[in-house]
Amino acid sequence: MAQDSPQHVVFDIGRVLIHYDPHLAFRDIIPDDEERHFFLSEVCSHDWNLEQDRGRSWAEAEAEAIARHPDREEQIRAFRKHWHLMVPHAYDNSVAIMLGLIDAGVDVTMLTNFATDTFDEARERFAFLKRPRGVTVSGEVRQIKPDRAIYDIHVESFGLDPAKCLFIDDSEKNVEGARAAGWQAVHFVSPEELARALAERGLPVPLD
Known part of the structure; x- marks a missing residue:
């Protein structure tokens, strides 16, 4: 060298x-493009996910997001469950x-x-x-x-x-x-x- x-x-x-693309895991879960973009920008957002990169547990992360959007509990829990689909x-x-x-x-x-x-x-x-x-x-x-x-x-x-x-x-x-x-x-x-x-x-x- x-x-x-x-x-x-x-x-x-x-x-x-x-x-890496979280949309890949949610295209079937949230087929509507506008709603899916809302979910991944406001509910399980990049900043929300970054806290797991900082060391926050998924249980804490899910609880925090569910407290903000209790009507979306199933979708929130799907983020970790279907993570493997985000890295194809x-x-x-x-x-x-x-x-x-x-x-x-x-x-x-x-x-x-x-x-x-x-x-x-x-x-x-x-x-x-x-x-x-x-x-x-x-x-x-x-x-x-x-x-x-x-x-x-x-x-x-x-x-x-x-x-x-x-x-x-x-x-x-x-x-x-x-x-x-x-x-x-x-x-x-x-x-x-x-x-x-x-x-x-x-x-x-x-x-x-």
């Missing part, structure tokens, strides 16, 4: 390595890039906002999530991106030099959070764009 190349590559997981497949080219880096001897870890139980489920379904040297899961450390603390926890846990870390995430906020913590970072748009960004930094890229 070139002298100025990153020595550690840190991958986000959702929407970088595996697809991996992004094969992104996975190939990650595995290619590992096979080439690059130090690869993962840093993800994920509830602990759903991450365990994802790791059993997608075996490639076991290949990197390790992972920091927000639900386990009770810190979430883009807060500075989780980046510092990851660096300390894996003995990394922040300036030599390259972070890959689909969220601009999380990318900016990594940069604020002294990391290099790439906003993930597509595997092809990622491959170009890695090549520009002197890292091996398995994709043509």
